[in-house]
Amino acid sequence: MGLEESKVNFLWVIRNDETEVGEGFEEKVKERGMVVREWVNQREILLHESVKGFLSHCGWNSVLESICAGVPILAWPIMAEQALNAKMVAEEIKVGLRVESCDGSVMGGFVKWEELVKKVRELMVGENVKELRKKVKELSEGAKKAMEEEKGLSWHTLDTLIAEACNFQQNVIKD
Template sequence: MQWLDQKLAQGSSQLDLEESKVNFLWVLRKSESELADRFEERVKEKGIVVREWVDQRAILGHESVQGFLSHCGWNSVLESICAKVPILAWPMMAEQHLNASMVVEEIKMGLRVETSNGPVRGFVKWQGLEKMVRELMEGEMGKEVRNNVGEFGEAAKKAMKEGGSSWHTLNQLIDELQALRGDSSKLCC
């Protein structure tokens, strides 16, 4: 968070990867921590690599964050929407492809990483990633996405507020589960 504060104070508010020439915060699992030779040294002025757990919600909520390269897991999508941060979708497996389609094609609050051979699940080269990062941060499609994210972010906040649709649905689920708990014959598995 301190690093993000420094970037905000410097007036630079874009996050990304080395070749895009914009600032980035990259969170890696310790098991995925092998990087190119001297990568961290080369990017130290504009990027930081973190190899520990981070509070993703807090990071996405930081005002210096202007984009999120995401695998499009459902929680990441929801956190990004609520923080009003556009997504650069790079789905890897499971429901992530479906979530990425929703983000990019349905609600239009994200762009998809460009693959080298065309299909959605194809190989991603650094040039394609750089191109789409720049598009998200500075391009016309990115401008549309950044406009849409504000609208969906406000709707999500309203839904989660006390009395909102998500708040109401969660309370309804809790009531139904408590009722089932009282009648153990209705419980299964």
């Protein structure tokens, strides 16, 4: 209901056997929303120019993919390290917003549809969205620089790791 009432365009990827979207939902939103019930390449979707926000459970890979794609995050953690990642996204690096549960729990609490409408709209057209987009773009550019072939820090670190692993293997063989 929150997505329906938000009036924003969306792609909602769900597991067919786990989520009920409500009778008539897809018909009501067919002009601006799509529900997909199969695996998709999340990274490719996030890299598409039309994607302006990502409602995420804040698993570490999802956070990294969203930041690298330059897409702000609407954080809705469910389990494990997701609450910590959501806190980092919204409060520390400021590349997203946090969905608030009714009881104030940081993970897995009930969220009213009105809260989702409010946060989705805030992420897409809110007063602070320009700042969120600017910050996530800066981090995205930093990630790209870190991965530049032969120049980036990530490239250099991987080369060092490979060299040390080869050195270790040669020493083990000698002994």
